[in-house]
Amino acid sequence: MILQSLEIPIDEFQRRTGWALRPEGACKGDRCVPLPQHTRSGFVDARALSERLGMPIVHDEAHACYALGPESGDRILASAVCPEIALPDLDGREFAISSLRGRKVVMVAWASW
């Protein structure tokens, strides 16, 4: 995820990465990783995430922004529950794959290139 600051609003972090921040730490699937208490309420520190979850940080000084990568050290899928995927259609209307719950879904990735 792209950040302007290393302090990330918790809501945004959870929505974008699928990790949930609970009293016991950052949790995804069956895995929970303790995080140090952050001083600013409602925010999480990207440096702590980088250290504890192996999420690399890339910094672009010229444009004053950061990219926080996904967690590392394990497999991409921590569980078989499909992660939340919501993407826009041609008209910019967001569509959540989870809205198809109750039906079998085949999602095919393609590209123009």
Place this chain on the structure above:
Amino acid sequence: MDTGGADAARRWIERAKPEHPSLIDAAHTLAEKLGIVNVPMSVWIDEQGVLVRAGDVASTRESPIKNVEINESMPPRVRESLREAQKIETDPDLYLAALRDWAKKGAESRFALSPEQVVERSRPRPRPVALAAANFEMGQHLFRSGHPDDAIPYWREAHRLQPENWTYKRQAWSIADPNQGETDVYEGSWLQDVKAIGGGQNYYPRFEP
């Protein structure tokens, strides 16, 4: 999965007039979330929202490239690229039969994997792969916010860190050259990188029931 966003995808979608949703993943989030590293690749999701397969090559017909006649009037690089492309192996009959079997039998289908198998078969993500994702995303961000030249070093780094990710490479190459040929911007090209893995026959993983 297209950095060009809706503008790049529009003519394909409008011509195909699909009855299913067609969504635009300009940031290539499916790489990070599901391990999609080339196209076409698919995931199958059951009625409860659980993945039963993830990351299969989803070819539903033989590529028309298979039937292109290679002749001497073509430039050498085009001839060579076509030769490699014609070696690419897919099995559309098996893929479609498997899909129909799952559609009919659900969890009883021999092609439906258990949750444990889905997790085990998902791609490993050591630190270089996570760092490749961060670099690719930074490049995407800079490209889409009007700084295409500034994207290049990040994309080069993503290619170096995760060479098996063809979407990272093909996306960036196609911006420098629509034919994904050699440029002075990137180390590799489609032809060069396919040859580096031993040829087109190694381009896609085989469908494993």
